[in-house]
Amino acid sequence: MRRPGRIVTRLAPLAAALLAVCTSLRCERPPALRAADVPVHAPFAKDADPVATYPESFPMQVAVLWTRPDEHPLGVIHALRGMGVPFFVTRDFDQALRHRLVILFPGADKGTFTADQVRRLTRHVGEGGALFAQDVTAEPLRGLFGFREARRSQTRHRIRFESGTDPILKYLNRPEEREVRLAAAAYKETPWTSGYAADSGAAVLASYDDGDAALLSRPLGLGRAYLCGPSYTNVVLRCQSNRDFEAERHYVNVFEPGADVWLLLLRAWYESSAPDFVRLATNPGGRRSMLLLSHDVDWENSFAPALDFARLEKEAGAGSTFFIQTKYVSDANSAAFFQGANLDRLRELAARGFSIGSHSVMHARGFNAFELGPGSETLASYRPKALDLEHAAGGTVFGEVRVSKSLLDGEIPGQRTILFRAGHLRVPRTLPEALERCGYEFDSSFTACDVLSNFPYHLPRDLGFDDESGVYEFPVTLEDEEAPGIARRVPEALEVIRANSDNGAVNVVLIHTNDAKGKLEAEAALLRQLPDGVGAGDLLAFARFWRARDRLRWRVVQETAAGAGPRALRLEVASDEAVSGLTFEFARPLASIDGGATLLPDRRHAVLPDLRPRTPLSIRVRPADR
Ligand SMILES: [Zn+2]
Numbered sequence: 113m114r115r116p117g118r119i120v121t122r123l124a125p126l127a128a129a130l131l132a133v134c135t136s137l138r139c140e141r142p143p144a145l146r147a148a149d150v151p152v153h154a155p156f157a158k159d160a161d162p163v164a165t166y167p168e169s170f171p172m173q174v175a176v177l178w179t180r181p182d183e184h185p186l187g188v189i190h191a192l193r194g195m196g197v198p199f200f201v202t203r204d205f206d207q208a209l210r211h212r213l214v215i216l217f218p219g220a221d222k223g224t225f226t227a228d229q230v231r232r233l234t235r236h237v238g239e240g241g242a243l244f245a246q247d248v249t250a251e252p253l254r255g256l257f258g259f260r261e262a263r264r265s266q267t268r269h270r271i272r273f274e275s276g277t278d279p280i281l282k283y284l285n286r287p288e289e290r291e292v293r294l295a296a297a298a299y300k301e302t303p304w305t306s307g308y309a310a311d312s313g314a315a316v317l318a319s320y321d322d323g324d325a326a327l328l329s330r331p332l333g334l335g336r337a338y339l340c341g342p343s344y345t346n347v348v349l350r351c352q353s354n355r356d357f358e359a360e361r362h363y364v365n366v367f368e369p370g371a372d373v374w375l376l377l378l379r380a381w382y383e384s385s386a387p388d389f390v391r392l393a394t395n396p397g398g399r400r401s402m403l404l405l406s407h408d409v410d411w412e413n414s415f416a417p418a419l420d421f422a423r424l425e426k427e428a429g430a431g432s433t434f435f436i437q438t439k440y441v442s443d444a445n446s447a448a449f450f451q452g453a454n455l456d457r458l459r460e461l462a463a464r465g466f467s468i469g470s471h472s473v474m475h476a477r478g479f480n481a482f483e484l485g486p487g488s489e490t491l492a493s494y495r496p497k498a499l500d501l502e503h504a505a506g507g508t509v510f511g512e513v514r515v516s517k518s519l520l521d522g523e524i525p526g527q528r529t530i531l532f533r534a535g536h537l538r539v540p541r542t543l544p545e546a547l548e549r550c551g552y553e554f555d556s557s558f559t560a561c562d563v564l565s566n567f568p569y570h571l572p573r574d575l576g577f578d579d580e581s582g583v584y585e586f587p588v589t590l591e592d593e594e595a596p597g598i599a600r601r602v603p604e605a606l607e608v609i610r611a612n613s614d615n616g617a618v619n620v621v622l623i624h625t626n627d628a629k630g631k632l633e634a635e636a637a638l639l640r641q642l643p644d645g646v647g648a649g650d651l652l653a654f655a656r657f658w659r660a661r662d663r664l665r666w667r668v669v670q671e672t673a674a675g676a677g678p679r680a681l682r683l684e685v686a687s688d689e690a691v692s693g694l695t696f697e698f699a700r701p702l703a704s705i706d707g708g709a710t711l712l713p714d715r716r717h718a719v720l721p722d723l724r725p726r727t728p729l730s731i732r733v734r735p736a737d738r
Pocket of ligand 1: 408410471475534535536
């Protein structure tokens with residue numbers, strides 16, 4: 113949920129007062145700036161049917177059996193895509209049961225399955241299948257999942273995972289992962305959840321604050337059935353859309369995995385249920401995590417020190433993204449500063465190979481309440497003004513997004529702005545729409561704590577629950593300004609990075625370039641002390657990697673030729689965009705891999721060669737003898 117942003121605006125009070133007088137006298141001239149044309153796309157059609165978008169293509173895929181079309185499976189889809197688990201979506205019971213691993217979504221009540229289907233599900237598990245379900249209340253399914261009673265509630269606030277040996281809890285090893293919140297205590301009404309009274313055949317792996325079971329594990333024959341009380345729509349997607357009930361425990365700068373734990377559960381379920389699993393890893397080049405560098409340049413005196421940060425990063429062999437506020441109208445907050453020598457410095461940053469993103473035009477604290485606007489806003493027509501710290505006139509979401517892009521694209525040779533960050537990290541519901549219709553591809557406007565997510569994800573349109581925009585979100589993990597300032601929080605920041613690297617998640621750091629001393633030293637210290645296996649680099653470059661990874665089409669098939677030793681696999685991949693460093697993880701050590709892939713020393717990770725657009729690659733993988 114929204115919280116007040118804490119990114120402080122710097123005021124130049126005298127200049128502001130003078131300019132307010134000037135403005136009231138209408139002595140302002142149109143700014144002499146180059147603005148590129150930014151076409152505005154018509155509203156995009158709603159997502160296609162997920163059954164068509166995520167088709168069946170190989171036996172190792174997890175089958176997501178979509179039991180009720182009234183609840184879109186985006187929550188589960190986000191979890192599986194984030195974790196690199198192969199899956200398909202189906203409404204066809206028989207097709208789902210041809211796969212060993214089956215997820216039931218969004219649930220099952222008394223009308224969902226016939227008696228024969230319940231028998232077949234039970235037999236599937238007994239014969240070695242793996243079933244992961246949520247929100248099951250149907251009486252005939254009690255025996256399969258191991259509960260005596262199901263209780264629906266809207267008053268639960270917390271979930272605590274048991275420490276134990278069940279393999280699906282493998283990644284929940286920190287206190288922040290052992291207990292997560294569904295809502296802040298102030299909310300009397302919380303998202304709907306199902307809770308259970310377990311029978312003697314099931315183990316309780318997590319419980320709500322009211323004592324009911326929130327996660328059950330039920331062994332049955334050769335297989336196992338898991339039942340999870342909350343819906344992934346509520347514990348994953350609701351958080352990522354920032355429509356949660358303030359479930360986050362902090363706003364920024366701490367490790368908050370409240371939504372990630374549900375992704376990690378599914379990852380561990382897949383890995384423990386599929387003895388020969390293959391997974392698409394989250395980070396490039398076999399790294400455990402990344403520190404993704406970004407800067408906000410949102411003050412007239414922030415441009416010159418930006419070059420000092422660029423120098424430090426160049427020396428460290430890392431790139432970064434500079435988010436530029438294109439302030440061309442003077443108002444109560446400050447004088448215009450997107451002009452003159454600042455533009456020369458900006459062009460120099462770009463010429464040195466650093467990425468440039470938009471940090472809006474006016475950096476309004478009330479941006480989250482702005483109207484979308486008509487989409488016809490241009491430099492010639494758009495004149496927003498801050499009236500005071502909280503209030504503004506004339507601002508629109510389209511205006512902030514479109515005009516800032518047109519100025520960056522117009523003033524910087526070769527620039528095509530595709531990454532946005534809102535001022536004060538305030539996000540209006542219409543931001544995904546405005547961004548995608550203006551040609552943006554990536555956003556970094558939420559904090560990771562606020563959306564309880566340390567993995568990037570597809571930003572839902574209208575911050576809703578059933579439609580995906582074309583924009584990917586990279587939430588801010590660490591920032592510089594919260595007291596006592598990043599220079600005095602480096603050890604805590606490293607601890608957050610360590611926690612995320614244990615999960616394969618990433619860390620976006622935001623450092624304002626208003627201070628080239630303490631903040632610069634803090635960044636140097638972070639880069640020097642990064643934990644083993646954690647890379648550092650440009651946010652925009654990683655965003656491109658992540659999207660290509662997310663859209664990668666891949667399948668694994670066993671080769672038919674039988675012989676001595678384990679059978680070889682064929683890994684087929686295809687990408688629509690160029691991408692480097694894609695890494696696959698294998699359940700068992702490999703004896704060899706061909707096709708130009710590099711086997712890492714643990715022999716369980718392989719880095720693919722650079723992929724060219726629309727040039728499929730087929731790689732033969734030979735597992736080591738057991
Ligand atoms: Zn800012």
